[in-house]
Amino acid sequence: MGMSRSFLVAFLGCLLLAVPIQAQDQSGFISIACGAPAGVNFTVPKTGLNYTSDANFINTGVSRTIVPELRDQFQRYVWNLRSFPEGKRNCYKINITRGSKYLIRASFLYGNYDGLNMLPQFDLLLGANRWRTVNINNASVSRDFEIIYVPSLDYVHICMVDTGLGTPFISAIELRSLRNDIYETEFGSLEKYIRRDLGSNKGYRYDDDVYDRYWSYDDADTWYDNVDKWRKLNFPIDADSLVQNKYQPPAVVMSTAVTPANVSAPLVISWEPDDPKESFYVYMHFTEIQVLAKNQTREFNITLNGKLWYENESPRYHSVNTIYSTSGISGKLINFSFVMTETSTLPPIINAIEIYRVKEFPQQDTYQGDVDAITTIKSVYGVTRDWQGDPCSPKDYLWEGLNCTYPVIDSPRIITLNLSSSGLSGKIDPSILNLTMLEKLDLSNNSLNGEVPDFLSQLQYLKILNLENNNLSGSIPSTLVEKSKEGSLSLSVGQNPYLCESGQCNFEKKQKNIVTLIVASISGALILLVAVAILWTLKRRKSKEKSTALMEVNDESEISRLQSTKKDDSLLQVKKQIYSYSDVLKITNNFNTIIGKGGFGTVYLGYIDDSPVAVKVLSPSSVNGFQQFQAEVKLLVKVHHKNLTSLIGYCNEGTNKALIYEYMANGNLQEHLSGKHSKSMFLSWEDRLRIAVDAALGLEYLQNGCKPPIIHRDVKSTNILLNEHFQAKLSDFGLSKAIPTDGESLVSTVLAGTPGYLDPHCHISSRLTQKSDVYSFGVVLLEIITNQPVMERNQEKGHIRERVRSLIEKGDIRAIVDSRLEGDYDINSAWKALEIAMACVSQNPNERPIMSEIAIELKETLAIEELARAKHCDANPRYLVEAVSVNVDTEFMPLAR
Secondary structure, three states: HHHHHHHHHHHHHEOOOOOOOOOOOOEEEEEEEEEOOOEEEEOOOOOOEEEEEEEOOOOOOOEEEEOOOHHHHHHHHOOOOEOOOOOOOEEEEEEOOOOOOOEEEEEEOOOOOOOOOHHHHHHHHEEEEEEEEEEEOOOOOOOOEEEEEEEOOEEEEEEEEEEEOOOOOOEEOOOOOOOOOOOOOOOOEEEEEEEOOOOOOOEEEOOOOOOOOOOOOOOOOHOOOOOHHEEEEEEEHHHHHOOOOOOOOOHHHHEEEEOOOOOOOOOOEEEEEOOOOOOEEEEEEEEEEOOOOOOOOOOEEEEOEEEEEEEEEEOOOOOOOOEOOOOOOOOOOEEEEEOOOOOOOOOOOOOOEEEEEOOOOOOOOOOHHHHHHHHHHHHOOOOOOOOOOOOHHHHHHHHOOOEEEOOOOOOOEEEEEOOOOOOOEEOOHHHHOOOOOEEEEEOOOOOEEEEOOOHHHHHOOEEEEEEEOEEEEEEEEEHHHHHHHOOOOOOEOOOOOOEEEOOOOOOOOOOOHHHHHHHHHHHHHHHHHHHHHHHHEEEEEEEEHHHOOOOOOOHHHHHHOOOOOOOOOOOHHOOEEEEOOHHHHHOOOOOOOOEOOOOOOEEEEEEOOOOEEEEEEEEEOOOOOHHHHHHHHHHOOOOOOOOOOOEEEEEEEOOOOEEEEOOOOOOEEEHHOOOOOOOOOOHHHHHHHHHHHHHHOOOOOOOOOOOOEOOOOOOHHEEEEEOOOEEEEOOOOOOOEOOOOOOOOOEEEEOOHHHHHHHHHHHOOOOEEEEHHHHHHHHHHHHHHHHOOEOOOOOOOOEEEHHHHHHOOOOHHHOOOOOOOOHOOHHHHHHHHHHHHHOOOOOOOOOOOOHHHHHHHHHHHHHHHHHHHHHHHOOOOOOOOOOOOOOOOOOOOOOOO
């Protein structure tokens, strides 16, 4: 029983919280009928969905129409389509709300629109990454692809890419706003694999489904031989009588279910992934649709590939219960079995299921400031190049005339803008100044006029400026001339007949003499520049070879910007460096000893100069592990504290990525509390308080010792590691975020973390603060005190905070503190620790203490314990139990499961 409960805490959530049904007003919907005539808006009678033309979202491609004989088979929004016979990449730009969660659906119906009956294949991009390949294998069948995605920008690009296998096209694009607290993953987006209304023979969507999800009915092709062993149930449910949860599966979908045809046999749902390394998230929706007699019960366990996955599920009548995985599931065969418990009189049922495949998008979008600047430049000058989608990514579709740098930590940046011979006219636009990382600017061979703006001298990384053969006039800014003479800037301004060097303009002279004067004044500097540039480049290259820069980047200036400015005399800091993959193999003795596994990958024991280290190797199947790798390196190279795990080095060699940490010989706190560590030592009350103080000091440093302050976002007992002396250190900074330096006290973000530890206030506000980490730390304190699981299945007393609160009201400390301690603790220190913990998990963030106060209070608690031990070292039993009142929040609401 204990092992199954622990397993559930790590891998499973169950949602039972009733929530109001969302108003079906389509306010969060964007419905685009691609290829529909400009200005045409219409409503589809069958669904009531309102569609608009795509004319305002794209300016390329041609509008086409499917053959007339197919129109009766499909709804109006796919009668038209947009075809892209020209251009490599054609993109829609759709404005959205960054950080919000969307269901995005792209639909493709070829319908022999071109009369060629040639079925195309092409790539579909979402932002900077390839979403999937679209392979049209039947002209009369619509292909629909869905993904649940959280955009990082204020817009999203959806692009079709010509791969040489036919003309790309698209029929419809639909975006549906979702709650941020549903369909949560550790990392990555969720691509729809299967969504089924089990027991039904009809499909449903809006307005039955408030989120406009497609619910298909069963077919043998999906479940192999499972369907033949099912019996369908159908008992209509009125939408008003169904108690919903936040996933809100439609009442009509929940009205049907399947149960085993053979009552004594298990109900089996299984599938074989195309790739056993693919990772899946599963959402199962249950409700009891039959009125059970008093002597009837329906209860069952769920196993995954033969191992207990969830136990004692008993669907409630007309009340939705969603059971879902909280981490990815993978394997050659994924087999769920629903088995009756011994006390059940009825076989298991399931009403609906959703299965999503994890889609990892490793390439970041180009820095938004650069995108905004280059978009303005495109608009101002009417650039006719094939500039669509993300400017820098994917690299294969880099915009013509641009070059970008791709740092491991941050977003791509534009470093070259070449608009030579592009038919530009007018003045040099100030939007160029917003390309702050620009190193090369070529505006030659155009018809630009006006003065050379002084703001060009503000581009601090600019090395090459070519303004030749334009109609520029006036003086060259003295700052640019001085940089040219110094050799830090290659300046080309020839063939501008009305341009002269500052202080030497005389427009009454012949144009030829003016040009001669300019060329003469600059030519000497250019010759000197060449020599200086060569010496500078050689010196820079030598410096780069010796550098221990944080990441491999594409340009020298990026290295200088990323180097850490903090110094530390410790051995760990001296040794911090980049390691090759061959180094990692040597350090780990070819990955000989595994010491742990997680969502990032596998952790191996290694040695550097006979000193043990922990080497965490990114798994190719890790869900968005690349972003976690980036985040950990970015934080740990800047942050150093005795109560934070130290990063010794890292490997970033192609697809081989690893993080090398100091070795924490005694594993994590949760292992010792549960007794599951191989060297598990029973933690005394004093040990536990010392660990709590250490963890509090680590968090206090992140919040007060770092500028800007840092929110950990995943404080939990498994992320508190213990070294050989049982000193505690916080670990796993893959989700950490810095608070903006503009004084904003809240961090608006997509919710992330571990169920049970996550601040429930975030579900309301969708915002994280330092008090969110305080809440998580309070949950850890309750674990330390009680040695109880954070989440229990019982919906009324499921969360540890609620269970402890009910015991506090009885005033019995012995029923709260871990019974294995057998009363070996000072009562005053126990009550004080409990009071601190309950203050931390207050429902209202304003009532929670700050970390500096918590650290001080815990130190006092430890001092009380140490003093009591000194005074009563021979007493047995040593401490008397007293009832002490503790202030607690009586309006606690359990986390939705």
